[in-house]
Amino acid sequence: MDFSFTKEQERLRQEVRDFLETKVTDGEFQVKSNGWVESHSQKFSKDMSRRGWIGMTWPKEYGGHNQSYIDRAIVMEEMLTYQAPIGFHFLADRQVGPAIIHFGNDEQKKTYLPKIINADISIAIGLSEPNAGSDLVSVKTTAMEQGDFYIINGQKVWTTGGHRADYIWCLVRTDLNAPKHKALSEFIVDVKTPGITVRPIINMAGVHSFNEIFFEDVKVPKENLVGPKNRGFYQLMAQVDYERAGLERLMQNYPLFKNLVEYAKKEKRNGNPLSKDPFIRNKLAELEVEYQVGRLFCYQVAWTLSQGRIPNYEAALCKAFCTQFEQRLSDAATRVLGLYGQLMPGSKYAPMDGDAADSYLWSVSYTIQGGTLEVLKNIVATRGLGLPVAKS
Ligand SMILES: Cc1cc2nc3c(=O)[nH]c(=O)nc-3n(C[C@H](O)[C@H](O)[C@H](O)COP(=O)(O)OP(=O)(O)OC[C@H]3O[C@@H](n4cnc5c(N)ncnc54)[C@H](O)[C@@H]3O)c2cc1C
Structure with a gap:
């Protein structure tokens, strides 16, 4: 089993990072937890499109780039690290396009896929x-x-x-x-x-x-x-796995994690560095363990898709674990910051501009959207462990 990326993939990652650094330096967007959901910029999506980062895995005949799902995951990982404003094209790229490729007729493929790839249309x-x-x-x-x-x-x-x-x-x-x-x-x-x-x-x-x-x-x-x-229900059963599978289920509040670690390195409480507090060190290390496990889950799903398989059980495992990580991160941040962790963005006393409190409020939805935690656990229980379906 080889966990390394190819040289081309490392180059792709660096290219995306450079692109994003320039955008942030130019003030086009701010790095902020949940930013990719809140923001929506057709201009940004068009810039991504010009670089070939929309419809990456789709067939060339419809304007796609025929690249692997791992390549797409690399681009997404960088976009989410910066919480770039990808909302204009994201849902169409993640699940509508693949659904049209699988189930649409030729006319529909010719009509919608190029428009999605060129960021001409946004789809909810x-x-x-x-x-x-x-x-x-x-x-x-x-x-x-x-x-x-x-x-x-x-x-x-x-x-x-x-x-x-x-x-x-x-x-x-x-x-x-x-x-x-x-x-x-x-x-x-x-x-x-x-x-x-x-x-x-x-x-x-x-x-x-x-x-x-x-x-x-x-x-x-x-x-x-x-x-x-x-036949809509049967089509849907294949589509929801695309919705559950991506790094966006792990990284919606990723800036909070990065900032929290930096905060602990710099700040002192009662004269003692936070970084030496055993509770805080333990919490941050625990989060890092979980983050790395979640990241592997996400790449496993991307790899499964690259093999031409729909990741059903894998997507359920991935989303169930990753969204709980995001919630534990928000919870940990408010605990590490103490009472200051409750201050919302805009308060001059709020550490990290209130990202901890803001993320805490957002995080309730992480285990609901795109399949609730309980539903995912049912999938893991039945399709993963072979337990019987529970009838209510
Ligand atoms: C931020 C956010 C964005 C969203 N965006 C979209 C969107 O763009 N488009 C869209 O169509 N929908 C969207 N949704 C809706 C989302 O998909 C639903 O909220 C989700 O599927 C749960 O459905 P529900 O809210 O009706 O809750 P219910 O299905 O009524 O569930 C209520 C509770 O019962 C539990 N439950 C339900 N069935 C079972 C079961 N069989 N076994 C055990 N427990 C069960 C659930 O886990 C939950 O705790 C979004 C939701 C959120 C929070």
């Missing part, structure tokens, strides 16, 4: 509904055939970036009589279509990152159905 994911999150098979939003169109009615919720997206990737019910898992389909829907209303939801950290989206008699051309009608 509309799966969850008020009564369907973990249990996506229960979605109630309907799409009924009418001539050359489908008419969509219903509601999506928690749609990240929906207020800035050009399209929403939607899971909807297309058959009211068939068994649930044989009644769903996937559509790509233009957000400007009449009948769509996007309403903001402000998260606990005070940021508008997700939304409610309402559909009222929204007329969508039939050619926007991706894959066969009523």
Whole structure:
């Protein structure tokens, strides 16, 4: 087993790092935990596109670069280290593009893939509904055939970036009589279509990152159905593993980790360096152990994808472990900083500009988004350990 990167991969990493250093020096963005989710810059995405860092693993015939998932993971690791503003293209690059490659027809591939790669369009994911999150098979939003169109009615919720997206990737019910898992389909829907209303939801950290989206008699051309009608649930089962697998599940608050270590090296409490406090040293070392384990999980998932396999069990292991690491990091930071750890960004007394408190509020969502911890543990229990499915 070889854990080293090739010379080309090391060069790629350095190239990305240099690119990001220049952007930070030019003041294009600030390095800050959760920055990649909060920020959204088409200009930045276009700069990445010009360097070939969007659609890296996709076939060349659609403008992709046919590179390995390890190469993509390297680019992502650097982007996340700096928390670069990749929100414009990220969801389309991570999961919509691969879904179109797997399930879309030729026309759809020619239409959407080059636009994603060139950062011309931004796409949000509309799966969850008020009564369907973990249990996506229960979605109630309907799409009924009418001539050359489908008419969509219903509601999506928690749609990240929906207020800035050009399209929403939607899971909807297309058959009211068939068994649930044989009644769903996937559509790509233009957000400007009449009948769509996007309403903001402000998260606990005070940021508008997700939304409610309402559909009222929204007329969508039939050619926007991706894959066969009523096969949406089966398509989705393959797609969610892309969503669970990446380094973004480990590194959403990575700057906090780096800054916390530096803080402990520099600061003193009651005249004693924090770096010599046994509790703090132990905490930081523990976090480093967990971070390195999480990083290996993420690269294992990238390697699995490189082998042409969908990482189901591996993605569940990875996200279950990594998101808990992120939460433990936020928790540890507030403990190391003591009462100062509760001060929010903007307070002149807040160490690290309030990143600890801010990250703590964000971190609650880490084990919910893209598959909850409990659901992931169920996957590990059944598909990993061969335990029976628990019926409630
Ligand atoms: C920050 C953030 C961003 C998001 N972005 C998007 C997005 O862009 N697009 C989108 O479609 N959705 C998005 N979501 C929604 C997310 O995917 C759902 O919140 C998630 O799937 C859980 O669904 P739910 O909230 O309905 O909770 P539920 O599924 O109702 O779960 C409630 C609780 O029950 C537990 N539970 C549920 N089923 C089981 C089970 N079988 N066994 C054991 N325990 C179970 C869960 O673990 C949880 O603790 C986002 C969520 C967050 C927090």
